[in-house]
Amino acid sequence: MQKSNGQTKEIIVNSVNIEIREALDDDFSWIEEVMQHALEAYYGGDHRAHAKRIFDAHIKGGVDHLGFFSFEQRMFIAEVDGERAGMIHLVGKRQSTYKISPLIVAPEFQGRFGLGSRLLAYAESYARKHQAHQLYCTVAEQNVAALQFFLRKGFIRAGSSDSHYKSGVTETMLYQAPI
Numbered sequence: 106m107q108k109s110n111g112q113t114k115e116i117i118v119n120s121v122n123i124e125i126r127e128a129l130d131d132d133f134s135w136i137e138e139v140m141q142h143a144l145e146a147y148y149g150g151d152h153r154a155h156a157k158r159i160f161d162a163h164i165k166g167g168v169d170h171l172g173f174f175s176f177e178q179r180m181f182i183a184e185v186d187g188e189r190a191g192m193i194h195l196v197g198k199r200q201s202t203y204k205i206s207p208l209i210v211a212p213e214f215q216g217r218f219g220l221g222s223r224l225l226a227y228a229e230s231y232a233r234k235h236q237a238h239q240l241y242c243t244v245a246e247q248n249v250a251a252l253q254f255f256l257r258k259g260f261i262r263a264g265s266s267d268s269h270y271k272s273g274v275t276e277t278m279l280y281q282a283p284i
């Protein structure tokens with residue numbers, strides 16, 4: 106069963122209830138933890154501070170008045186039976202594209218409920234609704250699971266950059282068009 110209510114989507118699969126909704130105030134500590142855990146291997150810098158910056162932008166209404174390229178920052182949470190299980194952050198760009206940065210399913214939920222696929226489908230539908238013509242992201246070459254995931258979903262490898270975000274880690278640029 107699928108129920109869609111504005112920006113909340115609820116699906117019942119094998120009696121497990123899966124819901125995708127906007128991130129709320131009390132989601133921050135969970136988001137901070139999953140971002141730190143998923144990103145520290147591939148990216149330098151302070152992931153907790155980065156999480157706070159993008160989360161605050163979303164909570165304050167998601168409108169980026171100052172961004173030269175960005176106009177919007179939105180964060181969504183996937184829950185399984187009321188438990189936080191995955192997140193996606195979307196950055197809307199003035200060039201009618203959306204950047205996924207990042208998409209994370211908590212390790213204990215990976216490969217079990219298709220949450221990565223559901224969050225990506227949610228992002229595609231959000232981007233389409235906002236007249237975007239392209240979704241894109243970058244993934245560390247060493248992050249084989251994530252790279253395989255995006256390639257299986259039809260993303261096209263646009264190129265790569267050595268030591269782009271972290272010394273010794275090659276970053277792959279991926280895009281999906283048209284959405």
Ligand SMILES: CC(C)(COP(=O)(O)OP(=O)(O)OC[C@H]1O[C@@H](n2cnc3c(N)ncnc32)[C@H](O)[C@@H]1OP(=O)(O)O)[C@@H](O)C(=O)NCCC(=O)NCCS
Pocket residue numbers: 143205206207208209210211214215216217218219220221222223242243244248249250251253254257
């Ligand atoms: C990438 C990620 C989001 C996938 O989430 P998931 O819920 O496990 O993925 P799904 O169950 O929806 O799998 C979807 C597809 O990807 C494939 N896939 C998932 N994990 C895979 C892996 N480790 N290796 C190869 N393929 C994989 C599945 O086989 C499936 O293919 P299908 O649709 O053709 O059957 C998850 O592994 C993750 O959160 N990784 C850590 C965070 C991260 O690195 N994010 C990328 C930075 S943006």
